[in-house]
Amino acid sequence: MNATTSQPALPDRLSVNPRSQYYAAEYFEHDIGIKINGKERFDVEEYCISEGWVKVASRKALDRRGQPLMMTVKGEVEAFYK
Template sequence: MTDQTKTDTPPDRLSVHPKSAHFDVEVLKRGVGIRFKGKQRTDIEEYSISEGWVRVQAGKTMDRHGNPLTLKLNGPVEAWFEDLGEDAPVAKAG
């Protein structure tokens, strides 16, 4: 278990793709809730709280390697661990 999974808030940056340097299976197993621009989202591929962006899949479009194309959207990002329940601490910028 990494130091990040022992905390009550998710890491600043996380990706669901195993080839990414920001992929962490232990964190993802806990379930991470994401709120982007005030709306809870379930379609986030990657996020960065401090830089204020998320990546979402662009429809069913694939690149030449068969990976989904993603769009980078800018705005306030908040993340929390879903396994901590309703009163989970929220990680957010600022």
Template sequence: MSDTVPDRLSIYPDSPYFNEEVLRRGIGVRFKGEERTNVEEYCLSEGWIRVAVGRTLDRKGRPMTLKLSGPVEVWFKEEEAAS
């Protein structure tokens, strides 16, 4: 497996940006300088993340999300643990 984090990643298996190997390995996301644990999807090149909003569900039964724009940093968590 590559040591490069994907440009875009989603936690949903039906998404074209889903990558089980990367998710199993563990990803850390920092948005606007703050580490986030509730990110459902991100895109480095476009500079955005999607996070769940409240308890409202969409028509597929998933939490409604909000797209936030700003600087996004992503890393593999296992590298953090090895340091």
């Protein structure tokens, strides 16, 4: 059985936060990997392939709602299924 036939094509922009307009639960039924500048990152909260950035949570800083502040890392972004 080929697992790639049941996986939807990954969108240009996707977020893991359910409060975001770019969140889509059907993509998270499968394991997704993100590479930025050829190196795989495991702490990505949101990505955009066409604009070339990923957002990762800062370690300690929180916003006024108690959510971690996001830092933007720019470069060549590649999203793939594991």
